[in-house]
Amino acid sequence: MKKYKKPLSALMAFALLLLLWALAAFVIKKPFLPGPWLSAKAFLALLKSGALLKHALASLKRVLASLGFAFPLAAALGLWAGRSVKVDSLVSPLAYVLHPLPKAALLPVIMLLFGLGDSAKIILLGLVIFFQALVSAMDSARRLSRELVDSVRSLGAGKRDMAFIVILPAALPELFTSLRVSLGTAVAVLFLSETFATENGLGFLIVDSWARIAYPEMYAAILALSFLGLGLFAMADVAEKLLCPWAAQRRN
C-alpha cells in the first residue's frame, strides 16, 4: 500500500492544480489564459504533428548531454579533493568563488566563446550541474569517518579499492540529492538558453508560440517542459533506489 502512496498524492496535487487553473481561466476570461481543456487540446495536436516530440527530444538531449559530461567529472574531482589536501587547496577556493555565481548570467559569455550551437547550451547547463555536484562530493568525501577508512585499509585496500569500495558509495546518496537540486535549476536555465539562437527545444516552442500569440500552444509547451523536469526527477529517484538500496532499507 505504501508503495502507491507517492504517485497517488502526486496525482491529487496535479488535479488540484488543474482545478485552480480552470477556475482562474473561468474568472479572468482572457485569451492569454486559456483553460486546461484548450491547452490539453493544443498539447494533443502538437503531439500528433510530431512537433512536440521533436522539441522535447532536443531539450532532453541537451540536459542529458550536459549531465553526462558534468556530473561524473564533478563527482570525481570533488571526491578526490575531499580526500587529498593538495587537490583540495586548488579546488576548494575555486568552488567557493564559482559555486554561488548565477550561471545563467554567463549565457552571453558562453555563447560568444562557444558559438550559437548546441555546445554553448550544453556547457551552460553543465556548469549548473557541475558546481552543485562538486560541492556535495567534496563535503561527503571529507566527512568520511576515519574508522571506516582505516578498517578497509587494514584489509589491504589500495587507492583504487578505496575509491570504489568506500569513497564513491559513501557519497552516492548525497550526490543524488545534489542531482535533484541541480536538475531543477538546469531546466530553468535550459529554458533561458533555448530562447536564443535556436529553432528547436521546448524553450523555443514556448517563446515562439508566445510571439505568434498561439496561447494554448504556449501553455502546452510549458506543460511539456514541466513534464520533462518531472520525468528527470523521477529518473533520479529510480536510479537512486537501484544504486543505493541500503539507504532505502534504512528508511523503512
Place this chain on the structure above:
Amino acid sequence: MLEARNLSLDYVLGKKRKAELIPAFRALNMALPSGSISSVLGPSGCGKTSILNVIAGLVRPSSGSLLLDGAELSGLRPKTAVIFQHYGLLPWRNVEANAELGLLIQRLPAAERKKKIHPILEELGLMDFRRFYPDSLSGGMKQRVAIARALAIEPDLLLMDEPFSSLDALGREAAQDFLLELRKKRPMTILLVSHSIEEAVYLSERVYVMAGRNPGFIVDSFDIEPNRAEKRFGNDSYSADYQNMRDSKELLVYAKAIRASINRFMSDEKEAVPGQGGLA
C-alpha cells in the same frame, strides 16, 4: 611471539616548520606469546588505540621496533585482522558483502569468496541475515559481522579495539565467551584493548596496564596463570569451566592486584604533577 621494543609514537600536528609533536605513547615493551590472548588496559586517552594502529601497520611508529617471531614488522600485513571499536562496517554493503571484503580486496573470484565466507557466516549465526545491511542489525550482530570479516582472511594475529564496550552487560559476557570459543578453534594471537579490569582478567593471560596521557606508557604487567593458552585451549575438558572462572576467587585476586596498581599510579601522579591535563 609478537614483541614491541621501545615502541614510541608521536603525532605530527600542523605543517612543516610550525609542526608540533603530540606524543601518543612512549617506550612500550610488550611480549605476546603466540596463541595467547593479551590485553592492554587503561583509561581513555592513554594511547591504547594508537598502539593497535601501530601494530596493525596503519600508523608508522616514531621509534622502536615490532618483531613477529623475530622478524621485523612494518606496514600492513595480510594475516593481521583488526576489529574496530565501532566495527568499521560499510553501510552500503550487506552482511555477506562486508564479510567478504578482505577476500575481494585480495582479488579472490566470487565463487571462492562464497566458499570461504558461507561456513563462517554459518558458524557465527549470520547466514539468515546475509542480505541485511548493517544499519538494520543490533550491536552484537554488527560485531559478529566484523568478526566474520576478520576470520575470512584467516588471521594469525587479531587486534580488537574495545570490542565489547558497546554491548549490554549480558551481551558482553556472551561475546567474551564466544571469543574464547573462537580462539579454541583457531590458533591466533589476540590482543585486545579494554578499559574494563574484569574483562581483561577474564580473557587474557597477560594484562598490560597503561597510564598517563600524551604520552601514555605501560606501568605494570600481570600474568594471569590460569589463563595460559596451553591450559585453556590445549584440551577439551577445560572449556566448560569458562563460566566458573568468571566468578572464581582466583580471578578476583588478580583484578584486585591490577586495581591496586592503577590506583597506586594515579595517586602518585596526582602528587607529582598536580592538575596535569593533556589533549583529549
